[in-house]
Amino acid sequence: MTKRIGIAVVWSEGCLLVGLRAQSSVLAGMSEFPGGKCEEDETPRSCAVRECQEETGLVVVPREQLATVPWSYPHGDVELHFWRCVLAPDLPSLARPVSPFRWVPEAEVRKLTFPPANQSILETLLAEST
Numbered sequence: 001m002t003k004r005i006g007i008a009v010v011w012s013e014g015c016l017l018v019g020l021r022a023q024s025s026v027l028a029g030m031s032e033f034p035g036g037k038c039e040e041d042e043t044p045r046s047c048a049v050r051e052c053q054e055e056t057g058l059v060v061v062p063r064e065q066l067a068t069v070p071w072s073y074p075h076g077d078v079e080l081h082f083w084r085c086v087l088a089p090d091l092p093s094l095a096r097p098v099s100p101f102r103w104v105p106e107a108e109v110r111k112l113t114f115p116p117a118n119q120s121i122l123e124t125l126l127a128e129s130t
Contacts, residue, residue: 002070002077006047007035008060008085009125012093015103016125017056018112022100026075031112033082034101044068044081052085056097060085066124071117082121 010017010033021030034052038044045062052060066082087095094103104112106129114122 002079004038004044004047005035005078005080006038006042006044006049006051007033007080007082008048008052008062009033009066009082009121010052010058010060010085010087011125011129012087012103014129015094015105016109017052017058017097017101018104018109019055019101026073027115029113031104031114033118035080045083048081048083048085056101058091058095058097059088061088067121069117069120073115073117078117080117080121 017034019032019034021027021032023029034055035048036051038047049060049062052058062083062085064084066084069080069082071078071080087093106126110126
């Protein structure tokens with residue numbers, strides 16, 4: 001069964017909110033955006049907001065859906081729903097996220113290794129920022 005994943009893509013002041021997958025997890029050591037599996041009856045948009053808050057401690061507001069990417073990994077099939085989000089208005093522009101998430105400058109983002117399913121959205125984001 002395909003798992004729906006809500007993902008928050010958050011830029012602020014030229015930096016992208018990025019985490020590092022734990023060594024004990026699938027795709028260990030790769031960079032990632034905040035996100036996770038949708039709960040039953042949860043939209044990917046709501047999931048992206050919830051997962052971002054749970055994983056980073058930051059509240060975000062979704063602005064637009066960037067893409068839906070179906071992908072088959074050896075560990076299972078996923079449907080990734082990427083949402084462009086901004087920090088909630090009451091947060092400072094580079095509010096401190098919970099580790100392992102951090103704000104990564106664009107130049108450094110280009111050097112990180114993300115899961116293969118994220119590559120198309122990452123290329124689009126980096127093209128927009130130049």
